[in-house]
Amino acid sequence: MDVVEGGSAPGWTLKRRTYRDQILEALRSSIISGALQPGARISEAELAGRFGVSRGPLREALGVLIQEGLLVSIPFTGTHVADLSPTEVDEIFSLRTQLEIFAFQQVWDRRDAAFAQELTRRHEQLLASIDSGDDEASIQHELALHSFVYEAAGHSLLLSVWNGLRGKLQLYWAAHHRAHGRRGPKPEGHLDYLRCALGDDFAAMEAEIREHMLRGFGRTQDFMRAREATQGPRTGRPAEPEQ
Amino acid sequence: MDVVEGGSAPGWTLKRRTYRDQILEALRSSIISGALQPGARISEAELAGRFGVSRGPLREALGVLIQEGLLVSIPFTGTHVADLSPTEVDEIFSLRTQLEIFAFQQVWDRRDAAFAQELTRRHEQLLASIDSGDDEASIQHELALHSFVYEAAGHSLLLSVWNGLRGKLQLYWAAHHRAHGRRGPKPEGHLDYLRCALGDDFAAMEAEIREHMLRGFGRTQDFMRAREATQGPRTGRPAEPEQ
DNA sequence: GCGGCGATCTTTGTTGACAATCGACCGCCG
DNA sequence: CGGCGGTCGATTGTCAACAAAGATCGCCGC
Numbered sequence: 001m002d003v004v005e006g007g008s009a010p011g012w013t014l015k016r017r018t019y020r021d022q023i024l025e026a027l028r029s030s031i032i033s034g035a036l037q038p039g040a041r042i043s044e045a046e047l048a049g050r051f052g053v054s055r056g057p058l059r060e061a062l063g064v065l066i067q068e069g070l071l072v073s074i075p076f077t078g079t080h081v082a083d084l085s086p087t088e089v090d091e092i093f094s095l096r097t098q099l100e101i102f103a104f105q106q107v108w109d110r111r112d113a114a115f116a117q118e119l120t121r122r123h124e125q126l127l128a129s130i131d132s133g134d135d136e137a138s139i140q141h142e143l144a145l146h147s148f149v150y151e152a153a154g155h156s157l158l159l160s161v162w163n164g165l166r167g168k169l170q171l172y173w174a175a176h177h178r179a180h181g182r183r184g185p186k187p188e189g190h191l192d193y194l195r196c197a198l199g200d201d202f203a204a205m206e207a208e209i210r211e212h213m214l215r216g217f218g219r220t221q222d223f224m225r226a227r228e229a230t231q232g233p234r235t236g237r238p239a240e241p242e243q
Numbered sequence: 244m245d246v247v248e249g250g251s252a253p254g255w256t257l258k259r260r261t262y263r264d265q266i267l268e269a270l271r272s273s274i275i276s277g278a279l280q281p282g283a284r285i286s287e288a289e290l291a292g293r294f295g296v297s298r299g300p301l302r303e304a305l306g307v308l309i310q311e312g313l314l315v316s317i318p319f320t321g322t323h324v325a326d327l328s329p330t331e332v333d334e335i336f337s338l339r340t341q342l343e344i345f346a347f348q349q350v351w352d353r354r355d356a357a358f359a360q361e362l363t364r365r366h367e368q369l370l371a372s373i374d375s376g377d378d379e380a381s382i383q384h385e386l387a388l389h390s391f392v393y394e395a396a397g398h399s400l401l402l403s404v405w406n407g408l409r410g411k412l413q414l415y416w417a418a419h420h421r422a423h424g425r426r427g428p429k430p431e432g433h434l435d436y437l438r439c440a441l442g443d444d445f446a447a448m449e450a451e452i453r454e455h456m457l458r459g460f461g462r463t464q465d466f467m468r469a470r471e472a473t474q475g476p477r478t479g480r481p482a483e484p485e486q
Numbered sequence: 487g488c489g490g491c492g493a494t495c496t497t498t499g500t501t502g503a504c505a506a507t508c509g510a511c512c513g514c515c516g
Numbered sequence: 517c518g519g520c521g522g523t524c525g526a527t528t529g530t531c532a533a534c535a536a537a538g539a540t541c542g543c544c545g546c
Contacts, residue, residue: 057531063307
């Protein structure tokens with residue numbers, strides 16, 4: 001029942017072995033990786049059987065995912081993996097823009113050598129994974145790059161809001177990635193971001209964030225419209241169950 | 244397991260009678276009203292007995308509260324009502340400033356007669372409850388006033404983040420109110436807020452929000468420092484159980 | 487053929503008991 | 517008298533079964 005938030009300092013968390021946490025991790029990863037596609041039905045009984053546990057811990061894990069917005073539950077009818085609407089993706093990007101600007105605002109005057117080093121390191125990791133063609137890893141590393149400013153801002157509330165968004169963002173990217181197939185971030189996509197983040201012009205950083213999000217949002221918009229055209233207009237009901 | 248988010252439009256939610264939701268409501272209200280003070284221990288077994296239900300539904304309600312940050316759980320040791328640190332209150336105010344500006348930004352060009360009318364209505368309600376000396380209601384109505392812009396922004400993600408903050412904000416106000424005793428918001432505190440919100444100068448609105456939060460934060464700072472001096476420096480451990 | 491109606495079946499909500507884990511207390515030994 | 521180990525108690529984690537609620541679907545009357 002505790003929320004441990006993986007160690008942020010040197011990751012010293014030993015390991016949590018409660019079923020709930022293991023299930024939570026497994027489910028989250030399944031959803032993000034696309035093994036459980038948006039709209040897929042979730043049956044408590046079936047999943048419990050598959051994991052070899054009772055419905056108790058499983059239920060609690062589902063509860064967390066529901067509260068995070070990765071699952072949607074309609075009482076006595078069924079639980080399914082959340083399906084992002086264009087509106088929702090729009091909201092994620094616009095809110096994220098504000099939050100990320102705020103994060104930079106918080107950390108701006110406190111940036112030091114360690115900040116620059118870590119940001120650069122994450123950027124290099126991103127480049128490396130793009131180079132090696134591992135799209136899954138690229139997405140993770142892009143997220144890690146952006147996450148850094150939230151971690152460095154020293155604002156735990158902001159960080160927890162970001163972590164909430166992060167899940168949905170991954171959900172969207174997973175769908176995007178699956179649909180367009182093998183199309184991770186571009187290598188040059190974060191050069192300006194890194195340059196501004198290490199520079200001395202806050203206004204430029206702010207402008208870069210807005211642009212960066214707009215670029216991401218542009219791809220999004222195209223993708224969502226295309227999907228809508230393919231699958232027919234959404235009426236608010238979840239996609240038909242797969243599997 | 245569903246998250247119903249009390250109806251935001253005309254409050255038209257029928258009634259949810261699952262134990263979990265009733266318990267959730269009862270606990271949240273107890274915490275906010277101060278019946279359960281920060282640091283107070285929460286025993287699953289005892290509470291279950293008091294409510295006359297088993298630990299199952301109670302546990303799920305606690306889980307939600309924990310994820311919301313109103314409760315803190317240390318596995319195998321105990322669960323207690325969260326105790327806000329000065330840092331945390333600072334974070335709430337600073338984040339809230341950003342969010343509220345963003346909310347106005349979203350709604351600014353879409354404000355219409357209905358917007359003005361509802362905002363005015365909530366302000367009058369606030370004035371009325373201040374006049375009648377009901378501090379509990381004053382706090383609720385102040386929150387309702389500020390909530391309106393989040394509801395009107397038409398940004399569901401923003402609204403859900405705000406709702407997350409709202410709980411902690413109430414927790415803080417409850418402590419503040421209990422300590423200073425009978426000292427609700429001042430009648431003139433929101434005149435400028437209302438005027439700017441209905442005016443045509445967005446920059447003025449932004450400035451007003453920043454100022455408004457700073458005023459709130461000032462009172463906070465004083466209060467927290469005073470409490471710290473009274474109760475001795477905090478070492479990170481929860482306050483001793485009251486009850 | 488069609489609409490209302492009831493049985494059935496799936497899914498969630500709830501329960502009481504049992505097991506694992508950890509902190510605190512107490513007696514023992516050096 | 518102080519440190520140490522074991523035991524006890526409290527608390528959370530887990531389980532399997534039962535109950536309730538709603539949806540689905542076939543049936544009957546019209």
